[in-house]
Amino acid sequence: MLKQLGYIFIIGLMFSCNSSEKTEQKVTIVDGSKHYDVYQGSEMANLMRGMHAFNLQLKKEVENGKITTEFPEEFLKIHTAEFSESKSRNARFDHYSGKFVEAQKLVFVEDTIVPLTERYNNAINLCISCHQTECTGPIPKIKKLLIN
Ligand code: HEC
Structure with missing residues (x-):
């Protein structure tokens, strides 16, 4: 342990x-x-690590063309979770978190027009967009979630 x-x-x-x-x-x-x-991670850092782990699993499902999960409601905590001391919620964060949640939800919606892989990558690209504004460290890790 x-x-x-x-x-x-x-x-x-x-x-x-x-x-x-x-x-x-x-x-x-x-x-x-x-x-x-x-x-000791902040609430937000812990949530982020959970989002990373979830999408790592989801990536495999998307690659196999079959989704067995649903949008995790915990992800909505992105709107309320506390940050590490040096960080705080701001308009840019709220903008990107809204867009990210929207895109992540779309992965689980049946859609015959936009392919699943594209919807999945859209969500991951929003992780990256937000990270480019204030938290660049994890970007290489997040990029590995993208499906080429
Ligand atoms: C709206 C902006 C935003 C979005 C969207 C976002 N992140 Fe983050 N992420 C942050 C911020 C800000 C932190 C730093 C949080 C803190 O330290 O309290 C962070 C931290 C992280 C961390 C580091 C956690 C740690 O151990 O300190 C990882 C990994 C991460 N995010 C992955 C992701 C992944 C994967 C996604 C998409 C599934 C994502 N993020 C979406 C803003 C975002």
Whole structure:
């Protein structure tokens, strides 16, 4: 379990907007002689990691042409979740989060005109658009979600 927490910290560092800010937020767990640094994500960061994991799974389904899930209602928390200390909600964020939710929902709507892969990529491209405005660190990871 504690070993897993260590991994979570490493993943947090790889994904975060910039790593300097994360060092302030880390918590150290001591188990006998071993120290584990645990990354404490904000509500928003945790939601984002969930969105990443979900879309990684969804990508496989889209590639197979069969969706077995529905739009996760938790994603709507993007409108209320708290940010890391250095960040805050602003008009640009609200603009992109609205567009993203709309695009992500469309992936689950039957549509005979716009192909599934295109609707999926549209949603992922909105993750990227928002990230380009204020949180560029995770962009390489997010780009891997795109279907070429
Ligand atoms: C409306 C803007 C916006 C959209 C859309 C968006 N993000 Fe983010 N993302 C952010 C912001 C801002 C943060 C930093 C949150 C914080 O540190 O509190 C973030 C953080 C992240 C992180 C880092 C989490 C961590 O561990 O610190 C990942 C990974 C991520 N987003 C992936 C995604 C993916 C994948 C999508 C689309 C499925 C997405 N984001 C959509 C703005 C956005």
